[in-house]
Amino acid sequence: IKLLPDDTKLSEVVVIGYGSQKRSEITSAITKVDSADFRQSGSRNALDLLIGKVAGLQITRTGGTNPNSGVGVQLRGVTTLAGAASPLIIIDGIPGGNLDLLQQDDIESFSVLKDGSAAAIYGTRATAGVIIVTTKKGRRGPSRFDYNAFMRTETLVKRPDFMTASQYRERLASGQVQGTDYGSDEDYFRNLINKDNLSHNHNFAVSGGGETSFYRASVNFRDVQGFARENSRKEYGLRLSLTQTGFQNRLTAQFNVAANFNNANLLGGGGWETVLTRNPTESYYNPDGTFKFTRNITNEIARLEQERRRRQQQTSSVDGKVDFQIIDGLKASVFGAHQRNWNLDSEYRDKASQNSVENAEAPGGGYAGRGTSLSQNFNLEPTLEYNTVIGEKHKITGVAGYFYRYEVNEGFSANNRGYVNDVFEDNNLGSVPVALNRIAIGSNKNDNTLIAGFARISYAFGDRFFAQASIRREGSTRFGLNNKWATFPAASGGWNISGEDFMKNVKFVNNLKLRLGYGETGNTGADHASLVTLGGGGIYLFPTGEYLQTYGPNKNPNPDLRWERKKETNLGIDFTVLNNKLTGSIDLYNRVVHDLIDNYTSPQPPFVSSTITTNVGTISAKGIEISLGYTAIKNKDFSWNIDFVGSTTRNKLDRYSNDEYKRDLRTFGGIGGFGALGDAIRTYEGRNLGEFWGKRFAGFTPDGKWTFYNRNGEVVSNANINTSAFRDQTDLAVIGNAIPKYYLSLTNSFAYKGFDLRVFLRSKLDYDILNTPAISYGNKNGVTNLNLLNSAFGKYDQIKDTYMYSDYYVERGSFMKVDEVTIGYTFKTGSKAIKNLRAYVTGQNLATITGYTGNDPDFISDTGLGPGIDSRSPYPATRQFLFGVNASF
Numbered sequence: 104i105k106l107l108p109d110d111t112k113l114s115e116v117v118v119i120g121y122g123s124q125k126r127s128e129i130t131s132a133i134t135k136v137d138s139a140d141f142r143q144s145g146s147r148n149a150l151d152l153l154i155g156k157v158a159g160l161q162i163t164r165t166g167g168t169n170p171n172s173g174v175g176v177q178l179r180g181v182t183t184l185a186g187a188a189s190p191l192i193i194i195d196g197i198p199g200g201n202l203d204l205l206q207q208d209d210i211e212s213f214s215v216l217k218d219g220s221a222a223a224i225y226g227t228r229a230t231a232g233v234i235i236v237t238t239k240k241g242r243r244g245p246s247r248f249d250y251n252a253f254m255r256t257e258t259l260v261k262r263p264d265f266m267t268a269s270q271y272r273e274r275l276a277s278g279q280v281q282g283t284d285y286g287s288d289e290d291y292f293r294n295l296i297n298k299d300n301l302s303h304n305h306n307f308a309v310s311g312g313g314e315t316s317f318y319r320a321s322v323n324f325r326d327v328q329g330f331a332r333e334n335s336r337k338e339y340g341l342r343l344s345l346t347q348t349g350f351q352n353r354l355t356a357q358f359n360v361a362a363n364f365n366n367a368n369l370l371g372g373g374g375w376e377t378v379l380t381r382n383p384t385e386s387y388y389n390p391d392g393t394f395k396f397t398r399n400i401t402n403e404i405a406r407l408e409q410e411r412r413r414r415q416q417q418t419s420s421v422d423g424k425v426d427f428q429i430i431d432g433l434k435a436s437v438f439g440a441h442q443r444n445w446n447l448d449s450e451y452r453d454k455a456s457q458n459s460v461e462n463a464e465a466p467g468g469g470y471a472g473r474g475t476s477l478s479q480n481f482n483l484e485p486t487l488e489y490n491t492v493i494g495e496k497h498k499i500t501g502v503a504g505y506f507y508r509y510e511v512n513e514g515f516s517a518n519n520r521g522y523v524n525d526v527f528e529d530n531n532l533g534s535v536p537v538a539l540n541r542i543a544i545g546s547n548k549n550d551n552t553l554i555a556g557f558a559r560i561s562y563a564f565g566d567r568f569f570a571q572a573s574i575r576r577e578g579s580t581r582f583g584l585n586n587k588w589a590t591f592p593a594a595s596g597g598w599n600i601s602g603e604d605f606m607k608n609v610k611f612v613n614n615l616k617l618r619l620g621y622g623e624t625g626n627t628g629a630d631h632a633s634l635v636t637l638g639g640g641g642i643y644l645f646p647t648g649e650y651l652q653t654y655g656p657n658k659n660p661n662p663d664l665r666w667e668r669k670k671e672t673n674l675g676i677d678f679t680v681l682n683n684k685l686t687g688s689i690d691l692y693n694r695v696v697h698d699l700i701d702n703y704t705s706p707q708p709p710f711v712s713s714t715i716t717t718n719v720g721t722i723s724a725k726g727i728e729i730s731l732g733y734t735a736i737k738n739k740d741f742s743w744n745i746d747f748v749g750s751t752t753r754n755k756l757d758r759y760s761n762d763e764y765k766r767d768l769r770t771f772g773g774i775g776g777f778g779a780l781g782d783a784i785r786t787y788e789g790r791n792l793g794e795f796w797g798k799r800f801a802g803f804t805p806d807g808k809w810t811f812y813n814r815n816g817e818v819v820s821n822a823n824i825n826t827s828a829f830r831d832q833t834d835l836a837v838i839g840n841a842i843p844k845y846y847l848s849l850t851n852s853f854a855y856k857g858f859d860l861r862v863f864l865r866s867k868l869d870y871d872i873l874n875t876p877a878i879s880y881g882n883k884n885g886v887t888n889l890n891l892l893n894s895a896f897g898k899y900d901q902i903k904d905t906y907m908y909s910d911y912y913v914e915r916g917s918f919m920k921v922d923e924v925t926i927g928y929t930f931k932t933g934s935k936a937i938k939n940l941r942a943y944v945t946g947q948n949l950a951t952i953t954g955y956t957g958n959d960p961d962f963i964s965d966t967g968l969g970p971g972i973d974s975r976s977p978y979p980a981t982r983q984f985l986f987g988v989n990a991s992f
Contacts, residue, residue: 120224131221155848158728167978170327178232180724219622219671223593241319246311253987333371374403376976409456465521472518586665595620726752771969776879778906793842807903838910839871841971918953
């Protein structure tokens with residue numbers, strides 16, 4: 104993060120929950136990221152702008168640059184087994200804000216509330232932290248026009264090293280592989296690539312205003328072309344902000360409207376594994392030019408041409424806030440908001456498509472499907488805020504309010520099969536008679552209500568001591584009759600040590616502040632998990648001769664189900680030293696989440712179902728976060744700033760059972776592929792999350808069979824390995840951990856006259872990845888007529904046994920990446936009409952240094968409960984190049 108000079112930074116205003124504070128008065132762990140520090144990612148997901156910018160915030164793009172994929176987000180580790188695992192997003196005061204409404208050029212700043220004392224004012228859903236997004240607003244002054252645009256193209260970094268057609272023929276001739284030479288040399292992997300992947304983005308904004316009213320309006324068009332064929336997204340967005348003052352500035356009314364309309368092509372983006380593992384000499388076409396279909400192997404080229412899968416999305420948000428200064432220091436506010444998100448998914452498969460031709464129910468008939476979903480939420484929030492200063496040194500700020508939120512989600516879907524022509528696609532589902540019993544219809548609806556009262560008081564004694572306390576009392580319809588309400592308190596304090604007399608002679612210290620905070624937050628888990636629900640049973644013949652559908656309870660009620668509760672302590676220090684050249688902060692935290700919500704086995708009777716949702720477990724996390732900024736050089740023409748962000752954390756499942764409900768372990772991280780190898784990660788009570796439990800490789804027998812160490816250190820065959828779930832019996836052991844121990848990033852920013860250069864490096868260190876592509880395609884034993892990795896004939900050539908999960912395939916995942924390099928130039932226009940004109944070029948994902956032999960480790964999940972599992976069919980890692988322009992008039 105760009106660290107400002109001491110006097111500027113300390114007076115900087117930072118958005119916190121239900122208000123703002125000067126940075127010098129903040130007593131919690133809060134990081135602010137301004138628009139000047141965003142990554143120039145070109146991504147449609149706003150959170151991509153924060154990658155590597157906030158200590159403790161992990162953002163992983165497991166879908167790579169796929170324009171229709173999201174990101175995995177986690178703050179300070181895992182906090183739940185079943186509830187919301189990502190931070191609460193708040194956009195201009197709206198909790199649960201939709202990221203699709205955000206565009207980079209409309210965002211003013213992010214404030215990340217990391218610890219419990221900062222997030223507790225939001226109570227529920229704040230267990231995983233809070234990210235507050237503030238969009239740009241209008242300001243008084245003459246009209247200003249801003250135009251920002253960029254174009255982006257992508258190139259392939261590295262493709263998986265499978266045999267080419269010529270290599271396959273050579274090994275076929277030598278007897279190393281078993282199969283057939285079909286005579287083709289076509290590279291179908293490249294046929295899945297969109298060679299014209301030029302994306303572009305345009306944002307035009309106008310802002311200004313007079314003494315009593317001001318505005319900002321923007322329109323945005325974004326055309327994001329994926330690196331894969333039939334994989335794109337076009338968006339049209341608009342945002343309007345109006346502010347009106349009156350009654351001698353005692354009344355302020357602000358209104359915001361945002362909308363996004365997008366059309367996504369969801370058909371492409373997959374199929375990489377299929378084209379890589381198919382016999383590389385086999386054509387996808389018959390001799391007559393028609394597509395060749397082989398049962399159980401999808402013809403991916405045909406699928407892209409004979410199927411359609413699209414989504415239309417309309418997202419909107421309307422909010423308004425009215426502030427009235429009742430008396431000096433006392434302000435009343437009312438905030439209201441409505442968000443709406445509507446999707447229409449449509450799918451059609453031609454009569455001639457492989458899916459239709461090979462369908463047993465209606466061979467040669469087209470398939471059509473359509474589904475809609477609608478999500479809405481309504482928010483109302485009246486507050487009172489009081490500010491006063493007593494005796495010039497005692498500054499007191501208090502806020503109290505009420506919160507109401509109603510959320511409703513509903514959906515409908517239908518599909519049918521057997522269409523005799525492809526004209527109508529999914530626009531005439533009923534043209535195949537319902538009597539043929541090929542149609543499937545489904546619908547759903549659920550809603551929930553959340554209400555809360557909250558209060559916070561802040562106190563500052565001069566510039567020396569600071570204190571803050573908050574409380575939130577919240578009720579939710581999602582919980583049992585006995586636990587619908589919960590209270591979330593928080594307290595924090597700060598001491599400006601540099602303001603004390605004994606620090607006056609310590610000249611190299613410009614500012615030094617100690618912070619200590621404690622806070623409790625909650626997590627709600629799933630909708631209505633505490634309630635009994637009805638489900639359809641079988642259809643039975645009654646004595647009347649009729650077949651009747653039966654219904655009955657399909658879930659056990661739990662009137663005692665309650666909130667997951669996180670208790671977190673944070674100790675931090677903020678400092679500026681060396682004549683304001685070095686600025687930074689260090690935070691140490693300890694968080695414990697109690698009453699984890701999960702499903703447990705329940706006895707029958709008295710329970711109807713064999714499982715019940717209840718509160719039992721405990722998860723903890725401890726960590727350290729460091730943010731540093733150093734001004735290496737600063738003079739009239741040249742400046743050089745260095746920013747460093749680093750963090751480390753360890754998660755542990757402290758407890759998973761109690762006297763009533765017992766569970767030995769949870770498993771995560773499905774390996775998939777050949778061999779039915781199950782889950783790679785086991786989580787036991789008292790153990791760290793993310794642990795790979797597997798067999799310990801001891802070597803191969805002379806005939807290429809696996810051998811492993813048992814729990815006594817003896818070398819035994821695979822058949823003699825005990826894979827019991829009980830730790831005192833199993834021969835499986837901890838063979839790695841998939842959660843990086845260290846996250847590091849380094850930014851060097853240079854400016855010389857009109858030129859600017861930014862080099863952004865990022866690293867994840869000390870963790871492990873399971874190389875699942877090598878498990879499935881590095882083993883040539885018994886493989887016929889399929890393609891394999893070249894390493895099957897090198898590194899893995901000894902294997903003449905079945906597919907296996909062991910530490911033989913667990914590799915170190917540590918890497919360092921040149922994530923972004925931007926070079927820009929700001930022109931001296933000499934024109935009063937042109938306020939600013941800058942052009943820039945950005946390269947992303949330029950180089951990765953790693954010892955891992957699988958796919959790009961940066962795109963392998965390191966968040967959640969099942970991290971570290973490489974994909975056998977990942978979206979290709981690409982290098983991106985952007986050219987952009989920023990202009991103001």
